[in-house]
Amino acid sequence: KLAMGRPTASAGTQTDRGKMRVLLIEDEPVLGQAVQEQVAADGHAVDWVTRLDEADAALRAVDYALVLLDLHLPDGRGLDLLKTMRRGGDQRPVIILTARDQWGEKVAGFDAGADDYVTKPFHVEEVLARLRALIRRSAGHASSELTCGPVSVDTSTSRVTVDGFNVKLTAQ
Secondary structure (H helix, E strand, O other): OHHHOOOOOOOOOEOOOOOEEEEEEOOOHHHHHHHHHHHHHOOOEEEEEOOHHHHHHHHHHOOOOEEEEOOEEOOEEHHHHHHHHHHOOOOOOEEEEEOOOOHHHHHHHHHHOOOEEEEOOOOHHHHHHHHHHHHHHHOOOOOOEEEEOOEEEEOOOOEEEEOOEEEOOOOO
């Protein structure tokens, strides 16, 4: 919930340590906690809310890099929030996380502006891979490899090379 990581107006897409800020909108406590912990372990700052009114307030207060959105919430439909975001010009990447797995519901999610759609139950690792892919694409990086001159960094494998030779790095 936001109480676990309440956003502030000064917080932005990228936190001071280079992590991406993610909003998780999920009302199921066990799943929400698991996703929050895994996304945080992947190096991102996560704010977790359980209701649409909390999500709306968080989206107004913080420039999140990405939104993880459940469709069925206690105070309404996540799809309505997504439609409102897109009508207002909000282009943040959104991944829908839902138990609704019928093709018509998936089409409605994509038509409403979702960038990806994951059905429950899922492995959190799959959600993390989709999150990383969306963040790369939204930042203009189609590949997980970043290159600057002779230096290349593969963000998916944490491998660094200089002029094609592997560089051994410490954990820090």
